[in-house]
Amino acid sequence: QKEVEQNSGPLSVPEGAIASLNCTYSDRGSQSFFWYRQYSGKSPELIMFIYSNGDKEDGRFTAQLNKASQYVSLLIRDSQPSDSATYLCAVNEAGGSQGNLIFGKGTKLSVKP
Amino acid sequence: GAGVSQSPRYKVAKRGQDVALRCDPISGHVSLFWYQQALGQGPEFLTYFQNEAQLDKSGLPSDRFFAERPEGSVSTLKIQRTQQEDSAVYLCASSLTGTANGYTFGSGTRLTVV
Numbered sequence: 001q002k003e004v005e006q007n008s009g010p011l012s013v014p015e016g017a018i019a020s021l022n023c024t025y026s027d028r029g030s031q032s033f034f035w036y037r038q039y040s041g042k043s044p045e046l047i048m049f050i051y052s053n054g055d056k057e058d059g060r061f062t063a064q065l066n067k068a069s070q071y072v073s074l075l076i077r078d079s080q081p082s083d084s085a086t087y088l089c090a091v092n093e094a095g096g097s098q099g100n101l102i103f104g105k106g107t108k109l110s111v112k113p
Numbered sequence: 114g115a116g117v118s119q120s121p122r123y124k125v126a127k128r129g130q131d132v133a134l135r136c137d138p139i140s141g142h143v144s145l146f147w148y149q150q151a152l153g154q155g156p157e158f159l160t161y162f163q164n165e166a167q168l169d170k171s172g173l174p175s176d177r178f179f180a181e182r183p184e185g186s187v188s189t190l191k192i193q194r195t196q197q198e199d200s201a202v203y204l205c206a207s208s209l210t211g212t213a214n215g216y217t218f219g220s221g222t223r224l225t226v227v
Contacts, residue, residue, distance in 0.1 A: 004155070036215075043204055043219060043220050044218050046215040046216070049215050100161065100172075104155050105154055
């Protein structure tokens with residue numbers, strides 16, 4: 001069973017702090033990694049994707065990938081109350097169709113003013 | 114259209130009833146995906162279309178679930194003889210090029226089977 005594991009949280013950080021969200025995956029052949037943000041009652045929206053080992057930065061967001069450890073993380077700098085949401089990690093299924101993303105259950109982030 | 118449109122937004126069905134959920138993808142997007150998201154869970158893949166061809170239906174949970182995209186644009190997910198365990202949000206997503214850069218989800222249809 002191919003799995004994506006995330007700590008369900010809630011992860012609570014004060015406004016202005018760095019929020020660190022982590023994800024591990026079981027399929028060593030996976031090549032593409034995604035972070036989605038989902039507000040309560042809304043659909044997931046793509047924040048970032050990463051393919052190569054190392055860091056990828058986009059504004060306040062940094063995705064980090066370590067394929068050897070099968071680990072991907074998302075750092076949110078200068079966290080804002082509007083960042084409070086569930087963050088979903090998703091991984092493409094190696095050998096699957098182009099459409100097959102495997103999602104974790106998500107980590108709920110709460111940013112306190 | 115500007116985004117992925119799904120209808121209805123909410124659907125209540127009596128157990129045993131058939132339902133049809135509609136997805137209107139972003140214009141020009143050849144790839145279309147259906148996911149099922151149960152409460153407190155991440156989305157789970159159901160099926161994938163490239164234009165009108167259904168290339169992967171490995172995630173459909175039973176033969177009561179059927180999806181089609183006859184003209185390569187609008188797609189319909191049909192669930193026959195609904196059961197309580199079918200209660201979930203059904204998400205549709207579309208992409209210009211498959212999953213290479215992720216894809217855009219619609220607002221979803223929340224199905225409640227009573």
